[in-house]
Amino acid sequence: MRTSIATVCLSGTLEEKLLACAKAGFDGVEIFEQDLLVSPMSPEEVKAMADRLGLSLDLFQPFRDYEGVTEEQLQANLHRAEAKFQLMQRLGIDLMLLCSNVGTATINDDDLFVDQIRQLSDLAAQYDVRIAYEALAWGKFVDTYQHSWDIVKRVDRANVGICIDSFHILSRGDDPAEIATIPGEKIFFVQLADAPVLTMDILSWSRHYRLFPGQGGFALDQFMAELVRSGYDGIISLEIFNDVFRQSNVERTAVDGLRSLQWLESKTAQLLSSTGEQYALELKMLPGIQDATGFDFAEIRTEDPERVAGMLAQLGFNFSGQHRRKPVQLWSSGEAKIIINSQRSRGVEAAVSGFGVLVPDPGTSAQRGEALLATKVPRQQTHNEQELSGFLAPDSTEVFFSSRANTRNWVQEFEDAGPAPTTDANGPILSIDHINLAQPWQCFDESVLFYSSVLNLKARPGTEVPSPMGLVRSQVLSTQDAGVRLALNIVPQGLENVIERNHEYPEHVALRTNDIIEVARTARARGMEFLQVPANYYEDLAARFDIDSQLLETLKSLHLLYDRDEAGEFLHFYTKTLGNMFLEVVERRSSYDGYGAPNAPVRLASQFESNRWSRNM
Ligand SMILES: O=C(O)c1ccc(O)c(O)c1
Numbered sequence: 001m002r003t004s005i006a007t008v009c010l011s012g013t014l015e016e017k018l019l020a021c022a023k024a025g026f027d028g029v030e031i032f033e034q035d036l037l038v039s040p041m042s043p044e045e046v047k048a049m050a051d052r053l054g055l056s057l058d059l060f061q062p063f064r065d066y067e068g069v070t071e072e073q074l075q076a077n078l079h080r081a082e083a084k085f086q087l088m089q090r091l092g093i094d095l096m097l098l099c100s101n102v103g104t105a106t107i108n109d110d111d112l113f114v115d116q117i118r119q120l121s122d123l124a125a126q127y128d129v130r131i132a133y134e135a136l137a138w139g140k141f142v143d144t145y146q147h148s149w150d151i152v153k154r155v156d157r158a159n160v161g162i163c164i165d166s167f168h169i170l171s172r173g174d175d176p177a178e179i180a181t182i183p184g185e186k187i188f189f190v191q192l193a194d195a196p197v198l199t200m201d202i203l204s205w206s207r208h209y210r211l212f213p214g215q216g217g218f219a220l221d222q223f224m225a226e227l228v229r230s231g232y233d234g235i236i237s238l239e240i241f242n243d244v245f246r247q248s249n250v251e252r253t254a255v256d257g258l259r260s261l262q263w264l265e266s267k268t269a270q271l272l273s274s275t276g277e278q279y280a281l282e283l284k285m286l287p288g289i290q291d292a293t294g295f296d297f298a299e300i301r302t303e304d305p306e307r308v309a310g311m312l313a314q315l316g317f318n319f320s321g322q323h324r325r326k327p328v329q330l331w332s333s334g335e336a337k338i339i340i341n342s343q344r345s346r347g348v349e350a351a352v353s354g355f356g357v358l359v360p361d362p363g364t365s366a367q368r369g370e371a372l373l374a375t376k377v378p379r380q381q382t383h384n385e386q387e388l389s390g391f392l393a394p395d396s397t398e399v400f401f402s403s404r405a406n407t408r409n410w411v412q413e414f415e416d417a418g419p420a421p422t423t424d425a426n427g428p429i430l431s432i433d434h435i436n437l438a439q440p441w442q443c444f445d446e447s448v449l450f451y452s453s454v455l456n457l458k459a460r461p462g463t464e465v466p467s468p469m470g471l472v473r474s475q476v477l478s479t480q481d482a483g484v485r486l487a488l489n490i491v492p493q494g495l496e497n498v499i500e501r502n503h504e505y506p507e508h509v510a511l512r513t514n515d516i517i518e519v520a521r522t523a524r525a526r527g528m529e530f531l532q533v534p535a536n537y538y539e540d541l542a543a544r545f546d547i548d549s550q551l552l553e554t555l556k557s558l559h560l561l562y563d564r565d566e567a568g569e570f571l572h573f574y575t576k577t578l579g580n581m582f583l584e585v586v587e588r589r590s591s592y593d594g595y596g597a598p599n600a601p602v603r604l605a606s607q608f609e610s611n612r613w614s615r616n617m
């Protein structure tokens with residue numbers, strides 16, 4: 001599948017955009033006119049640069065507000081078109097995108113549209129230019145792909161076809177099935193965009209909130225399947241108008257974009273392979289999709305390993321050894337393994353720096369990560385150490401793949417665990433339930449795509465949590481059976497203004513137990529510092545739930561939080577924050593599958609109060 005991207009998706013100058021697209025590995029780009037207009041490079045220089053970079057210039061766009069106008073206006077429009085055809089010749093581009101008229105059209109008459117587009121076709125033919133007619137969702141008279149196709153059919157010229165843009169079709173809730181009935185060779189260009197499910201006017205939604213495929217709520221694999229059925233075998237391009245991407249690192253955004261196309265290509269191939277249909281577009285499948293079965297470990301980086309170790313011991317973890325070569329400790333309880341790493345930790349009080357997941361075949365997951373352009377974690381092993389493949393997530397979290405066999409090996413690199421542990425050998429903590437990672441606001445969408453494509457996690461419905469620092473957007477991603485759960489929280493943009501630098505948004509590892517009251521009591525007896533929960537919260541609990549008064553007293557005295565839904569009950573507590581990290585302990589009763597969302601504002605406010613208090617000491 002040949003890939004392209006519109007220059008409007010990216011930040012920077014035209015030169016920087018071209019460099020980033022080539023470096024990421026795109027085959028070509030769409031030149032968005034505005035980017036050329038403001039560039040000091042001449043059209044010839046742009047062409048030469050693209051040639052040198054091995055990028056094809058696939059499309060010139062947009063040509064606006066052409067058809068459905070008075071005769072006088074038409075002449076002016078043809079004059080404008082001719083200048084652009086000459087410009088396209090200098091750029092070496094032979095395909096122009098014509099958007100359906102949104103402004104100057106005054107005559108609603110398909111016969112007139114056909115006639116006027118034929119005049120454009122005649123002029124374009126003199127310059128060997130082809131026209132791809134795109135129905136904008138907010139077009140004045142032409143706003144569906146069926147309508148633009150009907151007009152193109154009636155124009156009946158070899159150099160006029162349609163442009164299909166997923167946003168204009170799916171934003172309206174239109175059915176893409178009829179795309180399959182259009183002859184593939186009359187589809188001159190394809191633009192893809194995803195978008196979050198929002199209820200707002202389509203123009204603003206399109207101009208500010210488009211996303212790369214896989215980052216929003218559109219079923220783009222089904223859309224692609226219809227396109228493939230048409231026989232289309234041309235370029236698949238990205239056209240994303242997004243306020244955040246336009247101010248993010250251009251190279252990262254380009255990689256993010258290409259990753260989205262590779263992921264979508266593979267998903268479409270998979271969807272079509274089950275139907276056994278034959279098609280012209282060549283679709284590559286990524287190396288095997290495997291669901292992770294659980295967390296292998298969580299890693300905490302700290303310059304103060306004894307304090308982190310102390311917290312773990314209070315929760316009933318056992319010291320399982322010191323790494324034989326590195327300043328790294330292993331602590332475990334049940335299936336839960338926590339690595340305390342004090343390498344490269346100067347100035348880091350404590351932070352969640354990475355985690356490992358268990359997969360049947362780590363080699364395949366590593367290949368998949370590489371194919372998806374993920375950055376490898378540089379790790380040095382000696383010859384007798386277990387190698388783990390790891391990738392850097394967009395938020396800099398290190399993500400590793402291992403198998404049960406790998407785990408048996410790496411665990412043996414930890415020695416001198418000392419005398420038998422004093423606590424129950426199995427430990428009261430059973431496993432890592434979930435990991436919560438703070439996302440800088442610029443990389444939230446990139447992270448969603450990274451975790452869903454590289455780790456094969458599924459995004460669940462998101463929530464928004466009010467906090468004293470701002471509204472925190474929260475997105476859970478998990479495997480099909482929820483063996484691996486991640487919660488991504490976007491840090492509010494204004495955070496730096498409210499909180500001093502050394503109190504950045506904390507991240508946490510949540511640990512699962514079947515007896516949280518016992519864990520909390522024992523931890524308290526061992527001197528654990530809990531996150532304090534205000535009395536108002538317990539009054540509200542009593543009002544919302546028919547809750548046993550003795551249980552309520554216990555919850556209150558131990559600073560436990562509580563939630564209940566049709567599936568079951570959820571009890572949890574938080575430790576005091578250490579640096580940028582804290583721990584949570586959770587008990588899921590019956591089939592409760594959530595994360596205590598109603599309690600999240602209480603946690604954020606309490607953490608804010610407690611951080612402020614410790615700052616003022
Ligand atoms: O928002 C616009 O004007 C616009 C322009 C060109 C496109 O291809 C498009 O999909 C939208």
Ligand SMILES: [Mg+2]
Pocket residue numbers: 134165191239
């Ligand atoms: Mg478009």
